[in-house]
Amino acid sequence: DQQVKQNSPSLSVQEGRISILNCDYTNSMFDYFLWYKKYPAEGPTFLISISSIKDKNEDGRFTVFLNKSAKHLSLHIVPSQPGDSAVYFCAASPSGGSNYKLTFGKGTLLTVNP
Amino acid sequence: GAGVSQSPSNKVTEKGKDVELRCDPISGHTALYWYRQSLGQGLEFLIYFQGNSAPDKSGLPSDRFSAERTGGSVSTLTIQRTQQEDSAVYLCASSLVPTGVGNTEAFFGQGTRLTVV
Numbered sequence: 001d002q003q004v005k006q007n008s009p010s011l012s013v014q015e016g017r018i019s020i021l022n023c024d025y026t027n028s029m030f031d032y033f034l035w036y037k038k039y040p041a042e043g044p045t046f047l048i049s050i051s052s053i054k055d056k057n058e059d060g061r062f063t064v065f066l067n068k069s070a071k072h073l074s075l076h077i078v079p080s081q082p083g084d085s086a087v088y089f090c091a092a093s094p095s096g097g098s099n100y101k102l103t104f105g106k107g108t109l110l111t112v113n114p
Numbered sequence: 115g116a117g118v119s120q121s122p123s124n125k126v127t128e129k130g131k132d133v134e135l136r137c138d139p140i141s142g143h144t145a146l147y148w149y150r151q152s153l154g155q156g157l158e159f160l161i162y163f164q165g166n167s168a169p170d171k172s173g174l175p176s177d178r179f180s181a182e183r184t185g186g187s188v189s190t191l192t193i194q195r196t197q198q199e200d201s202a203v204y205l206c207a208s209s210l211v212p213t214g215v216g217n218t219e220a221f222f223g224q225g226t227r228l229t230v231v
Contacts, residue, residue, distance in 0.1 A: 004156070006156075031214070032213065032214050032217050034213075034219055036222075041224070042224050042225075043118070043120075043205055043207075043222035043223050043224045043225050044157070044205070044222045045222070046219040046220075046221065049217070049219060051217050089156060089157065091157075093213050093214040094214065095214065098170070098214075099212055099213070099214025099215055100145060100147070100162050100164075100170070100212035100213055100214060100215070101159050101162065101170065101214075102147075102149075102157070102159065102213060102220065103159070104149075104156035104157040104158075105156050106154070106155055106156040107156060
């Protein structure tokens with residue numbers, strides 16, 4: 001039973017345009033959400049996070065939006081650059097006793113074309 | 115180095131052999147995690163250490179898997195009598211405090227790609 005879902009395995013956008021990566025979750029106990037970026041043969045690197053008390057967090061070209069009622073979050077990259085081409089993982093951790101455990105989606109491969 | 119370091123980067127082993135994977139977390143990070151990524155899948159939680167204790171081993175797939183952490187630092191993940199389904203990338207991560215406690219991120223190593231033939 002997948003608690004974090006990234007329904008788009010891949011996404012292709014043109015350089016300079018907006019990239020929107022989506023993530024849905026089912027566990028209402030999740031209250032902290034993270035996005036990681038992963039290049040081939042490297043470990044995931046942290047990109048941006050958001051707490052459930054917020055609905056938006058922005059860091060440079062990256063913005064994460066959280067819609068708690070819809071159990072949905074999205075990552076916006078504006079403007080997209082070829083170096084952003086990577087696999088993006090959405091992750092969530094719950095409140096309470098298991099708050100150390102990150103549950104990951106399967107990832108979305110973003111390709112930014114020059 | 116300043117990051118999480120894992121060794122070896124790649125390991126090819128014969129079915130039935132034991133393997134040991136090593137993780138050096140970021141200095142001072144009390145929380146350490148092992149995850150596994152199989153082909154086409156997301157990262158799957160295996161085990162969590164707080165200091166040298168492992169309060170959550172619930173993700174270990176079978177009793178062939180074990181892990182320890184010593185001195186609040188280095189951790190080893192051991193897989194006994196490896197099977198082909200154990201082939202995956204094993205990722206170690208660490209964080210200053212548990213991720214949900216401090217709303218803080220976990221930092222990952224580059225992973226060990228294990229291939230069981």
